[in-house]
Amino acid sequence: MKKAVILLSGGLDSTTCMSVAHQEGYELYPISFNYGQRHQRELESAKAVASFYRVKEHRIFEIDYVGGSALTDPSISVPAYQEAEGIPVTYVPARNILFLSYALGYAEVLGAEAIFIGVSSIDYSGYPDCRPEFIEAFQQVVKVGTKAGVDGKAMTIRTPLIQLSKAATIQLAMANGAPLHLTTSCYQGGEKACGICDSCTLRLKGFKEAGLVDPIPYETFSV
Template identity: 50%
Template sequence: MSESKRAVVLVSGGLDSTTVLAMARAKGFECYTLSFDYGQRHRAELFAAERVSSVLPDVAHKVVKLNLDSIGGSALTDSRIAVPEEESEGIPITYVPARNTVFLSIALGWAEVLGSNDIFIGVNAVDYSGYPDCRPEYIKAFEVMANLATRAAIEGHKLNIHAPLMDMTKGEIISTGLKLGVDYSLTVSCYQATEEGLACGKCDSCRLRRQGFVDAGVADPTRYIS
């Protein structure tokens, strides 16, 4: 496979990014999955990211360690802030400051090293929690910046950031993934999952995930605490 068909895929271990990985592979990309140990409280997602990558024989997986918990500011990185279990207005406290910007920047660097022109990310602007770095305007702006920032782009190798889930509902995402053979029992989406990967069933991410399976008309394979 030529280098032009290599892609870096951001994989969190959750439902959305696992679907994106399947979509990238279906398009013929040789996938290099990238996860981040960034100080998140829900570390079960790291094991899930490794699982969804390891079941695919042609996928190379990398974990980069960061310390976003050193700046805090989010219920996902600061144990003193409770993960909300009720819906709220505005940008929720589970938003991690600059997370996607940091993640995409590192993905951009790895893509350039690999000779890849493509990065896939599972952001979504329909069934999501209101995070500003999940909007289409943000993805487009980052792509513009990326093509100003790299030697590869200056030498004529335009970088493309793919966000194929952007306009899909959670139910549509699940239906798409099932058609591509995704095993959602391997994934973890919960913001406060146990070390064993059991989901709370109460946080915003769990609510969106559960409703997605209802909308898709299929059984929910998620393992809940109760």
């Protein structure tokens, strides 16, 4: 059976990616990361999603971040959502570069054909490592920087959500039977989602535009 490594945070987007890979018949090898994020709750969601799909193995990697983000430095507050230009304080330096590097090494060991990552260039917070040009550049790294790539068997970086709005992502997840009730997206990491951070707001707007009700609990609704 063909194999795929899935970057699984436990959030809506990565879980939708998992559902796409599952629908396409891949044997699923999700990986998650404990990088000192304040929203540690997402790791429990990732475990629950992996269990739902009865995966053969779910690996959680430890990365010792030095801060530099509201998600990894407790002295930097997570702001409420606001429409503004520029890269927000919730950007984690080089996060997707690191995550994809781990995924790439693991995929090469497994002999996997694909790596799935839930980046979107439509409904996102302005992170530079969620753009098509970043994915294209990393695909070139796969081609020239791995044995598989040199041998003409480079793994494909799959981004099924990159041109989808959050509403379209949610509709895809529902069509695939993805367990969105097990996911979390909140940057605060509380028992209930805060409802006002960037991630919560984009998620709630997506459900509203899709004409659906978000199955997870919130402290408040900003949309």
